[in-house]
Amino acid sequence: SGHVDFSYEVSRSLSACQGVLLVVDANEGIQAQTVANFFLAFEAQLSVIPVINKIDLKNADPERVGKQIEKVFDIPSDECIKISAKLGTNVESVLQAVIERIPPPKVHRKNPLRALVFDSTFDQYRGVIANVALFDGVVSKGDKVVSAHTQKTYDVNEVGILNPNEQQTHKLNVPCRSI
Numbered sequence: 001s002g003h004v005d006f007s008y009e010v011s012r013s014l015s016a017c018q019g020v021l022l023v024v025d026a027n028e029g030i031q032a033q034t035v036a037n038f039f040l041a042f043e044a045q046l047s048v049i050p051v052i053n054k055i056d057l058k059n060a061d062p063e064r065v066g067k068q069i070e071k072v073f074d075i076p077s078d079e080c081i082k083i084s085a086k087l088g089t090n091v092e093s094v095l096q097a098v099i100e101r102i103p104p105p106k107v108h109r110k111n112p113l114r115a116l117v118f119d120s121t122f123d124q125y126r127g128v129i130a131n132v133a134l135f136d137g138v139v140s141k142g143d144k145v146v147s148a149h150t151q152k153t154y155d156v157n158e159v160g161i162l163n164p165n166e167q168q169t170h171k172l173n174v175p176c177r178s179i
Contacts, residue, residue: 011040016118016133019047019102021094022073026052026060026082029068038073047102050075051094056084105135107174113137113145127157140171 014020020041024030041048050069052062066077081097083090114136121129139145143156160168 007036007040010037011044013118014040014044014046016116017044017046018105019049019098021049021051021098022069023051023053024065024069026054026062026065027057029065030072035072048073048075049094049097049101050080052080052082053085055082056087056089105133105174107134108136109138109174111136113139115139131162134172134174136174138171138173 020037022034022038022041024034038048050073052065052069054060055062062080062082063077066080066082069075069080070077081090081093083094085091113134115132115134117130117132119131123129139156139159141156141159144153145156146153158168159170159172160166161172
């Protein structure tokens with residue numbers, strides 16, 4: 001059941017994304033969970049950026065792993081970005097690929113609020129802190145929101161962005177590239 005729970009968590013996280021990094025070990029090659037996660041991303045119609053990591057290891061064979069990625073996932077091996085996260089080798093190419101290959105979210109600021117809670121934590125002083133992907137609309141401090149799933153109403157006590165740390169703001173609205 002642990003795998004089922006993990007698969008659910010992955011698919012929930014993917015529904016808040018526009019693309020994914022498919023990281024494959026240059027030593028180990030493609031693992032079973034890599035295949036499972038790829039197909040979850042593929043079904044969600046996300047952009048996939050293949051990354052071959054640990055090219056610094058003695059037994060690393062990035063060329064073989066690239067051919068494996070091409071065969072199993074039908075992604076051309078020349079699209080694979082070969083890196084060593086440990087040494088920092090070629091990591092900037094991954095960031096560049098994220099900018100170039102992953103599209104911005106398709107959002108509409110004038111539509112009613114639509115957001116997906118993809119993670120949450122509890123803080124004894126602040127209460128439930130929900131991490132959301134905002135798809136449509138605007139949410140501000142002081143608003144009341146309703147869960148589409150439970151029909152419960154919640155007060156919005158504070159809003160902010162992860163940048164990568166928490167940064168408070170007065171309201172959240174969908175990104176500037178929106179329609």
